[in-house]
Amino acid sequence: MALKKAAESSSKGLAEEVQRWGSMKQNGVSLRYMMEFGARPTERNLLLSAQFLHRELPIRIARRAVELESLPFGLSEKPAVLKVRDWYVDSFRDIRSFPEIKDSNDELAFTKTIMMVKVRHNNVVPAMALGVQQLKRDMKINHKVVSELDEIHRFLDRFYMSRIGIRMLIGQHVGLHDPDPQPGCIGLINTRLSPMHVARAASDDARSICFREYGSAPEVEIYGDPNFTFPYVQSHLHLMVFELVKNSLRAVQERFMDTDKDVPPIRIIVADGIEDVTIKISDEGGGIRRSGLPKIFTYLYSTAEDPLDENFEVVSEGTVMAGYGYGLPICRMYARYFGGDLQIISMEGYGTDAYLHLSRLGDSQEPLP
Template sequence: MAQSVLAASRWGAQAIKQAGQASVRLVDHFPRELVDDIFAFALKKQTGVSLKYMLDFGSKPIERQLILSAQFLHNELPVRLSHRVAELENLPYGLSAKPHVLKVRDWYVESFRELRGFPKVKDASDELQFTRLLQHIYRRHANVVPVMAMGVAELKRELAQTIGIDDLPDIHQFLDNFYLSRIGIRMLIGQHIALHEPPRENHIGLIDTKCSPAGVCQDAIDDARSICMREKGSAPDVTVYGDPSFTFPYVPSHLHHMVFELVKNSLRAEHDRFEDSDHEAPPIRIVVAEGEEDITIKVSDEGGGIPRSGLPKMWTYLYTTAKSPLDEMDRSGAQEGSDGPSVLAGYGYGLPISRLYARYFGGDLSIISMEGYGTDAYLHLNRLGNVQEPLP
């Protein structure tokens, strides 16, 4: 591994030298004052919040609370954005010079500049204007995940002849931190925006105070099976075991994202294994268990499992056994207002990002596989809501 990393370092130095000729550094594209401001903010400490704090704070979204929320975001978001810009500016192996990575960096710079240029929020009128700015920023960053994935895919192709991207732990650590930070930024912005929307029963912003894990699982199953039917022509059955009346406070969109990813993978594995078999694919089983500290959701399939040597690769970005749609997205452009089109498989970042969603509120995601039989995925969700964001 040491030799491969050394080779990549040499290759990266050459890429950076070539990139320098194309003037990709921040200071070559933005005013010096703005660049200095970004790096000054990047030295500041980020302030994490918990699910319980968001619940308590948003329980009565009166004018004063909304102003306080806007003031917090006005101070906090530039700090978080600047941390990411500083990282994007200094990535190894020439990744910072990739056009897609530069596009993402410039989105972050532009959002930082707009937030810094917005005057202090003092009253309800200021808060409304600030919320409109947040909506604009939220839309701007909608496609960060697939666009960043395209940049990493380009690096992977270029390094394919020398080393594998699995041998670049610093790239994987950066992507973990970057995507985890993105989840936090979108949660904070989305929560503030949602507090302005018409009240929904049992909802405080994006948080459902009576989120039914079994109900969300069923919605995710329906969506995943629909895609499997469209892509493969058929889909194995999925059975949910758990009390449908059990609820706890959580963000349904996060839970849907994680369960959808797990079910999607299980559907594909079972379909592929039993496609040419005389036996019908057995039902995928989902068990929802209630603990005092955690809610655990287990997704079990009989899709043949994964070799032990392949398990670590599941948590690396852009590792996939399916044909990747990223090249097609690169030609056609990412869809506006989405995190990428919903296809059955191929992106290679579904599992690692699902684990980040779980960890964001103090949970986790683990995979146990029996090669030749099937796979069990364990999704742990923190029930207490008292864990602060794991800020990178």
């Protein structure tokens, strides 16, 4: 009995601490600051970085844990969402119970702790998507009602943007420990990233999935200056281009699958502007109806069959062709995280153009939800 009381009192204390930290002010950083700070990964700088994360990460994690408790339409009670909330609370507790970081030994131990936090959260996106699918099934949501669930969309925008930030901060700190970094790389940031190179690699990955799904895949043609580079996070750019090319491949493949016509290629154009690097991905996959365009950035809409099931632990981001209903909205979050954006322009009956704008100035602060 005493043990049970102690456990209840301990979990009440933890819940109160999560609430308290969830109301504290977050501190954003810019891509430029991360680059300049990380360019000199001295012992002192790594110590300062760890001390910053020791205070900042619990605030960001607590905010999300608090929000996960009070979602509308009973979303908080869905088993997948409860699991995500537990991950956030566990991570909050792990970081808060870590003692003050005073020297490089403390810093190395803390780095291991936050690496474990990052791994724990690997499946947050498919888990949340499953929670939303469970909600859709329970509410028998049709596409008309979907647009009315604004509160859930706004929460998911905040939630995913925050997740990108948390993973970026952890990944950047861990990356500064790399004993043999790639030339030009500072943590996760490649200061000489070739968007042409990333576009080719992401397209090849998307085409291999298309081959697996349909037995064939349209060609992808890429235009731009092969020598052009700019500072950006390679994994973010790969994810965005992969998702957009994957959508285009599916649209073209399904439109031309049962015809004798030549299958048109997907075209990618990389443009180097003064403010933005813009990547345009064009397809002739038949486009999207104008009435469907407002839905493409919502998390409760997908034109494909739902591939998710209770076994989301084995689902990794980007392994299926379509169906999560969150590819485009999450792409846009990644673009906006460093001051860019994503626009989709469609001609029904012909095809779709996706414009991925990436801010090349690197000065914009993280958008902190």
